[in-house]
Amino acid sequence: MNSHEHPRSIYWNDCSTSEQKTLLIRPINNKLNDIYTNVKNILTQVYNEGDHALFKFNFDFDNAQTKQLQIPYEIIMHSGRNLSNGIKQAIHTAMANITQFHQAHCYSDVHLETFPGVHCQQIIRPLNIVGLYIPGGTAPLLSTVMMLGIPAHIAKCRRVILCSPPPIPDIIIYTAQLCGIDEIYQVGGSQAIAAMGFGTESIPKVNKIFGPGNIWVTEAKRQINLSPNGTAIDMLAGPSEILIIADHTANPIFIAADLLSQAEHGPDSHVILITPHAYIVEQTKHELHKQLKILPRSNIINNVLLNSRMIITSNLMECFSISNSYAPEHLSIQIENASDYLHHITNAGSIFLGHWSPGTAGDYASGPNHVLPTYGHAITTSGLGVIDFQKRMSVQQLxxxxxxxxxxxxxxxxxxxxxxxxxxxxxxxxxxxxxxxxxxxxx
CATH class of the missing domain: 1.20.5 (Single alpha-helices involved in coiled-coils or other helix-helix interfaces)
Structure with missing residues (x-):
């Protein structure tokens, strides 16, 4: 890639209305038809063949010859044996923060008399059986175990099962066990979603499926949700996104680092910088290419930067207007007195205020959930919370x-x-x- 060719600088007010709309369109995957058909076939096989199909797919897709799908209890109990105290301490600190935040937004039951002699209640009950999906891949995503397992535990779901591709690393099993999960199955991809959605000999059919995943997993969740007698899902989480609003006080080193941190998630990630200052854009571009040289996933990031946007506006309020139209998954406000502008934000999955609040803090340890609406769904949808693992029932007695x-x-x-x-x-x-x-x- 040409050193400073991408991302391109764009002056917002030099664009027509239709060009402005185009700038905010997320990248679209062109292989969706193939993925739909392949996922449908996998779902059908799991529905018809149960565990037999899961063993076959473990071998075909993950090159794993699994003797049994469920991880034995003894392995779960000893999973922390080889983990250092430093790692355990980091997990415990993150879990404490995430627990504290999620416990604070537990809803209490409502009881009132709406009219003399008319007593109405709202009572809250946990979902009975929930399924958590933890993606595999190049590194263990223990943060996602915490973000799903902790609210499920606080909600008091009776049975929580977890699926992840084989072999499941000890650190995932250890973190799951800390979240009170001792029913763990080694199966990944669309086939794991099918197993939790339909049920097999080993894996129960769940009431609701939670968790992110690649485009195959997301498509499986969509199909399972739409099938007759289908299973509920948390949300269709797409590729990662960040939009940064920066003013003259912003540090281009921080901006570049935050853009790159979301870009390294995968080739479909979308990263945008909006600022009234052209020099912030130029300095950030320079910093992007400097930092990119030392990153191991630079090939993936290069592809993301081809689709990224650096937009120069007339003023700060225009930045907020554009951001609300885009409705980003992660919104970073790197401006002076950032909290004074919070009331201007109407659409975002999670907001990071000021220069010292990197998106990475929210991804791991500050407290709020990192399972967030993407693809503009933040206009109507919230990030994951305890209430997603519960249901509300109304009661009337006259x-x-x-x-x-x-x-x-x-x-x-x-x-x-x-x-x-x-x-x-x-x-x-x-x-x-x-x-x-x-x-x-x-x-």
Whole structure:
């Protein structure tokens, strides 16, 4: 790649409205049709053949000859044996922060009297069986184990299972066990999603599937969710994204480092810098290419930089307007007095305020969840939380007096909607109450 050719500097107000829209479009994968068909075949095989298909796919895709799918309890108990105290301490500190943050947004039950004699409640119950998917690949993603396992534990889900491609590293098993998970299966990819979605001889069908993954895993989650009697999913998390808003106080070294940290996730990642200052863009570009030279995943990052954007605006408020249209997964506000601008942000998965808040802190240890909406879904969707592992149920209890007092309101509305049986469900009770009252008066 030509040293300073990418990313390209773009002056926002030199672009037409349609060009501006195009600038904010995420990269699209052109192989979606092939992926759809291949995933459908994998799902069908797991549905029809159960464990047999999983053993076959473990060998075909992960080159692993697994004797059993479930990790034995003894291995789980001894998984921390070879981990250093430094590693264990880092895991414990991160877990404490993530636990503290997630415990704080547990919803309490609601109980109120909406009308005299009409008592209404909202009660919260955990999901019964949940399935967590932890991707494999070049390095163990223990942070994702924490981000899924901790809210599941706080929500008090009765049964939590975890699937990850074989061989599952000790550090993943150890972290899962700290989150209270002792049902771990070595199976990955679309086939793991199929196993949790349909159930096999070894793996139970779950109520909801959680966790990120590559495009195959995401497509499997989509198909499982849409199938008849399908399984719920947390969200369709796409490639990683970051949008940085920078002013004259921003440090180009920090900006470049943050852009590169999201770019190294994979070739489909999307990174954007928006600033009113052209010199910040030029300095960041220079810094990007300087830092890139020492990064091991530079080939992947080069591809990401081809699709990245560096946008120069007329003023700071224009930056916020563009960001809200894009609705980034990670939004980094590297400006003076950053917290003063928080009320201007309406759409973002997770926000990082000021110069000392790298996205990496949120990815690992500061506390909020790192499973976040991508592809602009932050316009309507939130990052993962305890409530995603629970459900809310409403309860109503009316006294005789309450029903009597509310009955005319209800029957008036049933008549407008012309639902006679609804009306009778009230009037039969009212007539009964009146008859009882008359009898008691007659003695």
């Amino acid at each position: 006294t005789q007096h309450g029903l009597l007092q509310l009955s005319s309101t209800i029957t008036t509305l049933t008549k407008i909607e012309q639902l006679k049986a609804h009306e009778y469900a009230v009037t039969h009770r009212i007539n009964y109450i009146k008859e009882q009252n008359e009898r008691s008066l007659l003695g």
